[in-house]
Amino acid sequence: MNENYGEQIKNYRVNLGMTQNQVAKELDVTPGYISNVEKGRTAMSLRLLIYYSKLMGITLDELVGNIEPSYKKSAIDNALWTEIKKLDNMQKEKLLETIKIWQK
Structure with missing residues (x-):
């Protein structure tokens, strides 16, 4: 989260x-x-925050930033996870071995 969102709130x-x-x-x-x-004394x-972002006509992400900017879960991540959850342990082990082969 952006550490200075109070300053951003004031700027908007x-x-x-x-x-x-x-x-x-x-x-x-x-x-x-x-x-x-705005002075960072109160969060x-x-x-x-949601009401404020609506009042300003911006998204919550624009206001406070991403919590983990280095990680963005994508649709493909969700699709893979959905399919992996359906596998039994033996199938998961085979999948893991296959992934390791692809990475070489």
Whole structure:
């Protein structure tokens, strides 16, 4: 997760020309809460992060970044895992040996 998402939250608010009071009213929190978030003193709950991203017209990923940017699970990963779960242990061992051969 981006360590400085409070700063990003402030940048989105400022770029849209909104005040802390306006954002606080939309999110049903206090302006002091928004100030603390922007200064990194308080972390927003997931619910508020979602509401904030919708208010700003951005995705949650755009707001806080990916938790594990080095890992992106793809459709092929999901498809492989679905099929592997159907195999019995002997079939899994054969598959593992085959994969090891391919990697040589």
